[in-house]
Each structure stands twice: as structure tokens, then as C-alpha cells.
Amino acid sequence: GENVEQHPSTLSVQEGDSAVIKCTYSDSASNYFPWYKQELGKRPQLIIDIRSNVGEKKDQRIAVTLNKTAKHFSLHITETQPEDSAVYFCAASIGSGNTGKLIFGQGTTLQVKP
Amino acid sequence: DAGVIQSPRHEVTEMGQEVTLRCKPISGHNSLFWYRQTMMRGLELLIYFNNNVPIDDSGMPEDRFSAKMPNASFSTLKIQPSEPRDSAVYFCASSYKSVAEAFFGQGTRLTVV
Numbered sequence: 001g002e003n004v005e006q007h008p009s010t011l012s013v014q015e016g017d018s019a020v021i022k023c024t025y026s027d028s029a030s031n032y033f034p035w036y037k038q039e040l041g042k043r044p045q046l047i048i049d050i051r052s053n054v055g056e057k058k059d060q061r062i063a064v065t066l067n068k069t070a071k072h073f074s075l076h077i078t079e080t081q082p083e084d085s086a087v088y089f090c091a092a093s094i095g096s097g098n099t100g101k102l103i104f105g106q107g108t109t110l111q112v113k114p
Numbered sequence: 115d116a117g118v119i120q121s122p123r124h125e126v127t128e129m130g131q132e133v134t135l136r137c138k139p140i141s142g143h144n145s146l147f148w149y150r151q152t153m154m155r156g157l158e159l160l161i162y163f164n165n166n167v168p169i170d171d172s173g174m175p176e177d178r179f180s181a182k183m184p185n186a187s188f189s190t191l192k193i194q195p196s197e198p199r200d201s202a203v204y205f206c207a208s209s210y211k212s213v214a215e216a217f218f219g220q221g222t223r224l225t226v227v
Contacts, residue, residue, distance in 0.1 A: 031213070032213050032214070034215060034216075042220075043205065043218040043219060043220055043221055044157070044205070044218050045218070046215050046216075046217075049215065089156075089157060093213040095212075095213070096213060099164065099169050099170070099212065100211075100212040100213035101147070101159060101162055101169075101170060101212060101213075102147075102159070102213070102216060103159065104149075104156060104157040104159075105156070106156040107156050107157070
């Protein structure tokens with residue numbers, strides 16, 4: 001069925017280190033993969049997304065890689081800072097056109113220790 | 115644009131009461147999504163609309179839940195009767211098409227006692 005698995009569920013790193021969060025999806029037709037950051041008590045907000053026609057996308061300290069063959073994608077945060085501490089969600093599209101939707105992973109709680 | 119607007123921000127109600135959550139999507143967006151967030155189940159998609167038409171309500175947990183979108187600028191999610199296990203944060207999100215960046219509202223924190 002429609003499923004997005006996200007790992008790890010919690011991640012603790014020292015400030016300045018890198019953090020990697022991984023997701024796998026089940027629908028081989030998925031073609032849109034956004035990542036959202038949710039700070040405590042706030043709404044999820046998009047931080048980066050990638051479509052299936054590219055393998056990697058970078059925006060300053062964050063990058064996303066996509067392996068369509070293996071059906072997995074990852075979020076990479078370099079030079080982590082305390083303000084990166086939040087819950088991160090991956091998502092994958094199911095369907096297309098006007099009937100598509102996003103299915104979210106379970107979330108990863110990232111703690112960056114100063 | 116003020117973004118996706120949800121009301122109320124917080125709702126505390128007694129078991130058995132009817133609860134109505136409201137959402138105003140971003141103007142020009144034609145897809146609207148209702149999500150429920152809990153610690154145990156994460157972000158669950160309950161139902162979504164495209165051009166005001168419900169497309170998929172397979173995530174609605176049971177018949178106590180219903181959603182409507184009477185026009186492009188307003189949607190409601192109703193729970194009747196409410197139960198303590200319905201306690202969660204309910205998010206509404208909209209996007210300009212169904213598979214694109216979803217913009218979330220601030221959420222409604224529902225507590226059923």
C-alpha cells in the first residue's frame with residue numbers, strides 16, 4: 001500500500017556535525033519528494049523538495065538526494081546549528097494530476113547540542 | 115496573502131459534543147488537505163479536495179468525521195460525536211495543485227475530555 005518509512009526517529013548531533021535522515025517509499029510512480037521542518041508548537045514548513053527528474057538538489061547547508069531505483073531519498077544537513085533542532089518530515093507523492101496527494105513519513109526529531 | 119488560516123487555534127470540548135474546525139486556504143490554491151497529527155501516528159492525511167470536490171477520504175477514521183468544502187475559500191472538518199481519542203492537532207494545508215508544495219495553517223489543537 002501507500003507507505004513512507006523514515007529513519008531514524010530521533011537523532012542527536014553536536015553543533016557543527018552533519019545530520020542525515022533517510023526515507024523509503026513504496027510507490028514507484030512517486031515523482032515529488034518534499035522535506036518539511038516543524039519547530040515545537042508550529043506548523044510544518046517546506047525546507048527543500050526534489051522531483052524525480054534530478055538526483056540531487058542543494059540549498060546552502062541542506063541537500064536532498066534521490067535514488068529512484070532503490071526508492072529512497074535522504075536529507076543532509078551540514079554544519080548543524082542549534083536552530084536546526086526540530087522535527088523533520090519527508091513526504092512522497094502518490095498519484096498525479098488533480099488526484100495526487102502527499103504521504104508523510106513518521107518524522108525525525110533532530111537535536112543539535114551546542 | 116495571510117497564508118492558510120485555521121480556526122479555532124485551540125478547542126477543548128467534552129466527549130459527545132460536536133466539534134467544527136474551519137480552514138481558509140490561500141487564494142488561488144485549488145487543492146486543500148486535512149491532516150491529523152499525533153505523537154503515535156505522525157501526520158495522517160484525512161481527506162483532500164481538488165477544486166472543491168472531495169478526491170480521497172480514505173483517511174477519515176470513521177463516520178463520526180465529515181468534511182465539506184462549499185467554495186474555494188472555505189472548508190470545515192466536523193467531528194460528531196467527539197471522543198477523547200480524537201484529541202490531536204488538526205492541520206489544514208493548501209497547494210496550487212495537488213502534487214506541489216503544501217502550505218500548512220497554524221493548526222487547531224483539539225482536546226476532548
